[in-house]
Amino acid sequence: MTKKRIAIVSDLHIGDSAREFDLRPGGSPAYAGQKGYLDSFEEDVQRFDVAADYLVVSGDITDRAQPSQFSHAGKVITRIARALKVPDDAIISVPGNHDLNWDVAKLATDGGEAFWLGYRFAPFASGHDVFGKWCSIGDRSLIEEPHFTLRSFGDCDFWSFNSAAYDTPDKKPHRGEIREKHREELHAALKAAYSGQARNKYRVFVTHHHLRPQRDPHPDQPDFSTMINGDALLDMLIEHQFDLVMHGHKHRPWCRSFVEAARDPIVVWCSGSFSQTLGASYYGSIGNLWHLVELHGRREGSDDCFGQARSWAYAPGRGWVPSRPNEHGIDHVTPFGYVADRHTIQSLVTDALTSILASRQFVTWAELCDSHEALRYQAGTVVWPILEAVCPQLGARPHGDRDSLDGLIILSTTVTP
Numbered sequence: 001m002t003k004k005r006i007a008i009v010s011d012l013h014i015g016d017s018a019r020e021f022d023l024r025p026g027g028s029p030a031y032a033g034q035k036g037y038l039d040s041f042e043e044d045v046q047r048f049d050v051a052a053d054y055l056v057v058s059g060d061i062t063d064r065a066q067p068s069q070f071s072h073a074g075k076v077i078t079r080i081a082r083a084l085k086v087p088d089d090a091i092i093s094v095p096g097n098h099d100l101n102w103d104v105a106k107l108a109t110d111g112g113e114a115f116w117l118g119y120r121f122a123p124f125a126s127g128h129d130v131f132g133k134w135c136s137i138g139d140r141s142l143i144e145e146p147h148f149t150l151r152s153f154g155d156c157d158f159w160s161f162n163s164a165a166y167d168t169p170d171k172k173p174h175r176g177e178i179r180e181k182h183r184e185e186l187h188a189a190l191k192a193a194y195s196g197q198a199r200n201k202y203r204v205f206v207t208h209h210h211l212r213p214q215r216d217p218h219p220d221q222p223d224f225s226t227m228i229n230g231d232a233l234l235d236m237l238i239e240h241q242f243d244l245v246m247h248g249h250k251h252r253p254w255c256r257s258f259v260e261a262a263r264d265p266i267v268v269w270c271s272g273s274f275s276q277t278l279g280a281s282y283y284g285s286i287g288n289l290w291h292l293v294e295l296h297g298r299r300e301g302s303d304d305c306f307g308q309a310r311s312w313a314y315a316p317g318r319g320w321v322p323s324r325p326n327e328h329g330i331d332h333v334t335p336f337g338y339v340a341d342r343h344t345i346q347s348l349v350t351d352a353l354t355s356i357l358a359s360r361q362f363v364t365w366a367e368l369c370d371s372h373e374a375l376r377y378q379a380g381t382v383v384w385p386i387l388e389a390v391c392p393q394l395g396a397r398p399h400g401d402r403d404s405l406d407g408l409i410i411l412s413t414t415v416t417p
Contacts, residue, residue: 004155004202006293007052007084010248010271013098014073015063019277019288025072037275038076042083044320050292051085054156058248058271059096059208070127077130092151093131094142095124096208096248097164097174105168146185156202163209163227176209177228183236190240199303202295203242209249210270216252225249234258238266243305251278252286253330255309257339264304265339269293272329287313287328306337306377331380331404338377346386348372353394357412365408380405
């Protein structure tokens with residue numbers, strides 16, 4: 001399969017809580033003498049020389065679902081897509097809990113509930129073609145039952161689900177849900193689409209809320225905003241051999257691979273927030289981010305999808321910079337797809353180091369990856385503990401940033417860095 005690139009931005013919160021004026025309807029393009037947020041994005045994307053085939057916008061596009069906010073959001077997203085060279089018909093969006101109009105929802109009283117609730121997502125559906133054009137496809141709709149759609153391209157299938165369909169102003173927290181009848185309808189649609197079919201396309205699922213609990217900046221606080229029935233949904237996506245789940249809602253970026261017994265792994269990617277003003281609890285550890293998820297292909301003999309994601313964070317005064325885990329919540333490069341047990345990876349690392357250090361005083365991690373493709377797709381949280389266990393036995397030690405693989409080298413203990 002060919003390599004595909006999926007850019008993702010989420011939780012823009014276009015409106016009063018967006019971090020810069022050019023992200024607010026009627027706002028000034030920037031502070032006096034300061035570059036606009038989108039100007040920086042466009043210039044830095046060009047400087048990084050990156051582009052994408054698709055752009056995913058995974059909800060909380062606006063702050064209060066006002067028509068003016070969706071109109072402005074459409075312009076913002078169009079600029080983001082243009083910068084990444086993504087055509088308009090390759091933009092995939094879903095609403096979040098901030099994208100239903102709560103003023104309208106509050107009118108849903110006895111006798112008129114169905115009527116008014118039907119208009120909760122009217123601004124999303126009509127605010128801009130970026131959202132409204134693909135809101136309904138055939139007999140499926142994001143804003144009406146069964147609340148899911150399929151966008152099928154030559155190399156990717158994007159299944160989108162509106163996890164905020166039953167959210168209301170009085171629900172706290174705004175956790176989202178997939179009702180069992182809709183999960184069953186989705187299951188039937190997936191079975192009809194993929195039963196007996198070869199995996200000749202990437203299968204991507206896009207929604208707003210997270211399917212499994214995730215940590216906040218305050219790890220001792222429980223996560224009450226996980227999607228209701230999210231576990232059942234994730235199990236079903238694994239059953240139907242999905243490659244990737246992309247979502248927002250949580251403003252802390254997150255990537256995990258889930259593997260069930262005798263089933264193919266699935267990668268779950270949480271984007272964090274592109275542009276909301278983050279609270280004090282996030283300062284210094286989580287930033288505003290965008291990501292480029294690269295699907296490199298399928299492994300021979302297993303059909304598992306593998307690849308890497310690259311992330312950039314906004315730094316005031318500097319523009320967009322490669323993200324760092326201790327500052328922005330995620331490493332700049334996050335590999336995925338080669339799932340193996342620790343013993344297998346440790347054996348590969350040991351064999352490669354033994355061979356290379358027999359004739360050299362040091363080796364970079366990038367060079368070590370050339371010895372076996374599986375190493376290239378291991379995360380730093382896997383690699384560092386293995387290196388710290390293996391290197392002393394081989395007369396070597398790893399040197400670099402403990403939170404990253406960028407710049408990592410393995411030195412002979414006779415060499416001083």
